[in-house]
Amino acid sequence: xxxxxxxxxxxxxxxxxxxxxxxxxxxxxxAAADALxxxxxxxxxxxxxxxATQVQFVQNMFITSITAAGMILGxxxxxxxxxxxxxxxxxxxxxxxxxxxxxxxxxxxxxxEMLMKIxxxxxxxxxxxxxxLRIAGWSYLLTGVSQCxxxxxxxxxxxxxxxxxxxxAVVMNxxxxxxxxxxxxxxxxxxxxxxxxxxTISRVIELLLCLGISCGKSFVRxxxxxxxxxxxxxxRDFIKQCLPLLGGSLFWGVGFTSYTAxxxxxxxxxxxxxxxxxxxxxxxxxxxxGIGGAAGIMVGNELGAGDLERGKRFGIKLNKIxxxxxxxSTGVVLAVTPLLLHFVILTETxxxxxxxxxxxxxxxxxxxxxxxxxxxxxMDGGGDTLFDMYSLAVCMWGIAIxxxxxxxxxxxxxxxxxxxxxxxxxxxxxxxVMHRFNKYKWVQNLTK
Numbered sequence: 001x002x003x004x005x006x007x008x009x010x011x012x013x014x015x016x017x018x019x020x021x022x023x024x025x026x027x028x029x030x031a032a033a034d035a036l037x038x039x040x041x042x043x044x045x046x047x048x049x050x051x052a053t054q055v056q057f058v059q060n061m062f063i064t065s066i067t068a069a070g071m072i073l074g075x076x077x078x079x080x081x082x083x084x085x086x087x088x089x090x091x092x093x094x095x096x097x098x099x100x101x102x103x104x105x106x107x108x109x110x111x112x113e114m115l116m117k118i119x120x121x122x123x124x125x126x127x128x129x130x131x132x133l134r135i136a137g138w139s140y141l142l143t144g145v146s147q148c149x150x151x152x153x154x155x156x157x158x159x160x161x162x163x164x165x166x167x168x169a170v171v172m173n174x175x176x177x178x179x180x181x182x183x184x185x186x187x188x189x190x191x192x193x194x195x196x197x198x199x200t201i202s203r204v205i206e207l208l209l210c211l212g213i214s215c216g217k218s219f220v221r222x223x224x225x226x227x228x229x230x231x232x233x234x235x236r237d238f239i240k241q242c243l244p245l246l247g248g249s250l251f252w253g254v255g256f257t258s259y260t261a262x263x264x265x266x267x268x269x270x271x272x273x274x275x276x277x278x279x280x281x282x283x284x285x286x287x288x289x290g291i292g293g294a295a296g297i298m299v300g301n302e303l304g305a306g307d308l309e310r311g312k313r314f315g316i317k318l319n320k321i322x323x324x325x326x327x328x329s330t331g332v333v334l335a336v337t338p339l340l341l342h343f344v345i346l347t348e349t350x351x352x353x354x355x356x357x358x359x360x361x362x363x364x365x366x367x368x369x370x371x372x373x374x375x376x377x378x379m380d381g382g383g384d385t386l387f388d389m390y391s392l393a394v395c396m397w398g399i400a401i402x403x404x405x406x407x408x409x410x411x412x413x414x415x416x417x418x419x420x421x422x423x424x425x426x427x428x429x430x431x432x433v434m435h436r437f438n439k440y441k442w443v444q445n446l447t448k
Contacts, residue, residue, distance in 0.1 A: 015159065104140045
């Protein structure tokens with residue numbers, strides 16, 4: 001890179017990544033607010049809601065894979081200047097996301113107890129979590145639609161409005177959390193059900209903001225009238241990107257949920273400590289999520305515009321940046337551990353578990369940051385989406401999950417050793433990821 005290209009690279013990276021980092025941070029703050037506020041009510045309330053939200057976590061795997069496929073193709077078509085094709089991509093995303101959202105809504109309303117039994121065996125946790133899901137399930141109908149609008153905004157140079165919308169919804173969520181959890185401003189005290197109601201109201205606000213802001217002239221909106229000459233080809237291209245992403249998302253999402261279920265079935269103190277550690281992990285991951293999101297758009301724009309060499313140079317630079325973020329995140333996790341232990345109310349046993357989990361997580365963050373930027377950012381931006389699924393099948397499902405299951409339920413290993421098993425996959429696959437990256441199969445133009 002020459003000086004002019006470096007200046008352009010860093011300017012574009014700042015413009016794209018900072019709003020995404022902020023948006024990711026605000027979204028993570030919802031989980032943090034739920035945990036902190038419900039932790040002040042009771043440990044059981046906090047733990048049950050943390051387990052219940054794993055249902056939405058799995059739903060997000062479907063939504064994320066669909067919107068990510070749209071963003072991969074959308075970034076390249078936007079770089080090419082083809083707005084009409086992008087509108088048809090928007091239509092595809094909305095149809096698929098709507099079907100997935102309806103399914104999860106029905107499961108939460110009709111069988112919440114069955115869903116909770118996947119993650120916990122404690123009767124109290126199942127009862128609290130089921131009540132939460134019956135209310136929060138309504139928000140699952142709206143989330144996907146909003147995410148489609150936000151995804152299209154990001155690839156069409158409207159990253160800042162997308163961040164503002166998400167952040168506004170998060171602020172409202174936290175405010176409504178305080179009102180309904182503790183019964184402020186004349187509202188009834190609802191505990192965990194209050195957190196569910198706050199989530200649902202904030203999702204309504206988020207969707208209304210998306211619809212309102214997208215009325216602007218410079219925004220891309222879905223259009224369901226008229227025909228598109230390349231619609232069949234576009235659908236095939238979309239499915240070609242979406243299926244590996246969905247496979248990878250499900251491997252990762254169900255696997256990650258399995259980690260929570262394994263720890264949750266060991267004992268309530270382990271479940272409580274893991275719930276707090278998960279909130280910290282999500283907050284610290286905001287930086288790599290932002291860089292990863294920006295990486296996919298930046299690389300995709302250049303490849304779609306036909307400048308493959310520049311897209312390759314951008315990818316190499318982003319790979320180097322991912323390592324810096326990884327080691328910085330390790331330092332942050334270790335630095336906040338003493339403050340966290342002082343602030344969160346847990347039993348003595350749960351505090352010991354949490355201390356160990358934070359140390360293990362500090363090492364895990366290196367792999368998580370590198371893999372997020374390189375796999376989900378650079379390589380996905382160039383359409384190399386199959387590798388993520390392969391790596392997860394081997395490292396997570398072939399090694400980490402079997403070890404964690406055997407350790408927890410066969411060999412009766414200590415909680416922290418089982419937790420360490422759940423962190424093996426991200427760190428262990430780094431050499432494989434670097435080998436794949438250096439083959440440069442992701443340097444390709446996907447527009448047709």
